[in-house]
Amino acid sequence: MIDIRKLTVRLGARPVVQDVTFSVAAQRWLALVGPNGAGKTTLVRALAGLVDFGGSVRIDDRESRAMSRRDLARSVAYVPQQPGFPADMTVGDYVLLGRTPHLRPLRSETASDRRVCADLLGRLGFAHLAGRRLATLSGGERQRLVLARALAQQAPVLLLDEPTSALDLGRRIDALELIDELRVERGLTVVTVVHDLTLAAQFADTLALLHHGRLVTQGAPADVLRDEVLSDTYDATVRVVDDHGQLVVTSRRWNCWATEDAQ
Numbered sequence: 081m082i083d084i085r086k087l088t089v090r091l092g093a094r095p096v097v098q099d100v101t102f103s104v105a106a107q108r109w110l111a112l113v114g115p116n117g118a119g120k121t122t123l124v125r126a127l128a129g130l131v132d133f134g135g136s137v138r139i140d141d142r143e144s145r146a147m148s149r150r151d152l153a154r155s156v157a158y159v160p161q162q163p164g165f166p167a168d169m170t171v172g173d174y175v176l177l178g179r180t181p182h183l184r185p186l187r188s189e190t191a192s193d194r195r196v197c198a199d200l201l202g203r204l205g206f207a208h209l210a211g212r213r214l215a216t217l218s219g220g221e222r223q224r225l226v227l228a229r230a231l232a233q234q235a236p237v238l239l240l241d242e243p244t245s246a247l248d249l250g251r252r253i254d255a256l257e258l259i260d261e262l263r264v265e266r267g268l269t270v271v272t273v274v275h276d277l278t279l280a281a282q283f284a285d286t287l288a289l290l291h292h293g294r295l296v297t298q299g300a301p302a303d304v305l306r307d308e309v310l311s312d313t314y315d316a317t318v319r320v321v322d323d324h325g326q327l328v329v330t331s332r333r334w335n336c337w338a339t340e341d342a343q
Contacts, residue, residue, distance in 0.1 A: 081104055081105060081106035081107075081108075081139065081140055081236070081237065081269040082103065082104040082127065082137070082138070082139055082237065082269060082271070083103045083136070083137075083138040083141075084100060084101060084102055084103065084127075084135070084136070084137055084138075085101050085135055085136040085138075086099050086100070086101055086134070086135035086136065087099070087100045087101070087123065087126060087133055087134070087135040087136070087137065088100075088133060088134040088135050089119070089122050089123070089126050089131055089132070089133045089134075089293075090134075091122075095293055096119050096122045096293050097119040097122050097123050097126065097133070097290075097293045098119075098292075098293045098294050099135070099294070100119075100123060100135075100290070100293075100294065100295045101295070102288055102295065102298050104269055104271060104286070105269075106236075106267070106269055107263065107264075107267045107268065107269060108269060108270075108285045108286065109260070109263060109269075109270040109271075109272070109283060109284045109285050109286070110270070110271050110272075110284060110285065110286045110287070110288060111271075111272050111273075111274045111280040111283070111284035111286070111287050111288070112124065112271065112272065112273045112274070112287075112288050112290060113274055113275075113277055113280050113287055113288070113289050113290070113304075114289055114290035114291050114296070114313065115291065115313065115314050115315075117292075118290040118291050118292065118293065119290050119292075119293040119294075120241075120273040120290055121161065121241050121273060122293075123290070124158070124239050124241050124271065124273055125158075125160075125241075127139075127144075127156065127237075127239055127271065128152075128156055128158040128239050129144055129147075129149075129152050129156070130158070139152075139155050139156065139237060140155065140236070142155075150181055153180070153181035153233065153235070154181045154182070154233070154235060155235055155236060155237055156235050156237045156238075156239060157178070157230040157231065157233040157235040157237070157238050157239065158230065158239045158241075159226055159227055159230045159238075159239065159240045159241060159243055160241050161241045161242050161245070163222075163226045165214045165215075165217075165222055166214060167213065167214055167215035168213060168214075168215070169213070169214050170210065170211055170212060170213060170214070171201070171206055171209045171210050171211070171212050171214065171217070171225060172197065172198075172201065172210035172211065174214060174225060174229060175197040175200060175201060175206075175225065175228045175229050175232050176189050176193065176194070176197050176232070177229055177232075178197070178228075178229040178230060178231070178232025178233045179193040179196065179197065179232055179233070181233060181235075182233075182234070196232055196234065197228070197232050198210075200228045200231050200232055201228060203258060204224050204225075204227070204228050204258065205224075206221075206224070206225065206228065209221070220247045220248070220251055223243065223244070223245070223247060223255075224247070224251070224255060227240075227243055227255065227258075227259075231262060234266070236266075236267065236268060236269060237268070237269045237270075237271070238259070238263075238268050238269070238270045238271070239271050239272075240259070240270070240271070240272040240273070241272075241273045242272075242273050242274070242275065243255065243256075243259070243272060244256060244279075245275070252276075252279065253279075256279065256282075256283050259272075259283075260283055272284070277305060277310070277329040278326075278327065278328050278329050280301070281301035281305055281326070281327040281329070282326060282327075284301065285300070286298060286299065286300065286301075287299065287300075287301050287304040287305070288304075289304050289309070289313060291313045296309070296313055297309060301327055302327065305320045305327050305329060306320060307319050307320055310329065314331075316331050317331060317332050318330070318331050319331075319332070
């Protein structure tokens with residue numbers, strides 16, 4: 081579904097993403113992981129067609145550069161880290177914006193468009209807030225709302241840049257479970273930027289570890305989340321623990337290891 085070859089992005093003279101190559105099969109979930117400044121957000125923005133890049137990005141066997149903005153919006157839904165929220169817009173109207181790529185020129189939303197959005201609001205626990213103004217929502221509510229807007233596009237590819245960063249642990253799990261449920265139900269291909277490596281391992285089929293704009297390694301979570309690889313990449317003391325079949329990534333202070341070794 082997504083095929084990236086030698087993707088390179090420069091901001092001015094500085095390369096932010098360098099010669100990254102990987103593929104994401106249809107209906108799979110890939111998580112981009114790595115330390116701050118690794119190039120994760122820039123890579124996702126390139127996939128969304130929001131920054132210029134060198135190399136090739138193909139979506140469903142079509143070169144993304146050759147696609148119109150409308151066609152790209154029908155193929156790719158993107159959730160940024162910091163989306164804009166018109167303060168006076170209602171929750172229901174905001175989610176309806178996700179239907180824009182499907183509207184005919186000079187036509188307004190149909191009853192079908194409204195049903196799609198109402199269903200998403202219900203599944204995200206927003207049905208009772210449809211008439212509320214965006215200015216009255218909490219940060220966590222806004223983050224879930226922008227996910228609903230992206231899902232309303234009904235695009236086969238969903239790009240999410242830290243989609244749960246403003247949510248508490250319980251809401252994070254709920255949101256990721258919903259994404260996974262809809263991925264299976266709708267046949268979505270999902271690419272997420274994730275800082276929480278434990279959550280990435282629980283939900284993604286494949287991890288791609290970036291550092292200094294380059295791809296360090298990719299593969300199944302168990303192949304990527306290894307003590308020595310993560311310790312080198314994050315410049316920290318990292319251990320990966322198998323907790324009844326689920327990988328848990330932990331970090332500790334250097335002097336804690338020294339104390340244990342001394343004992």
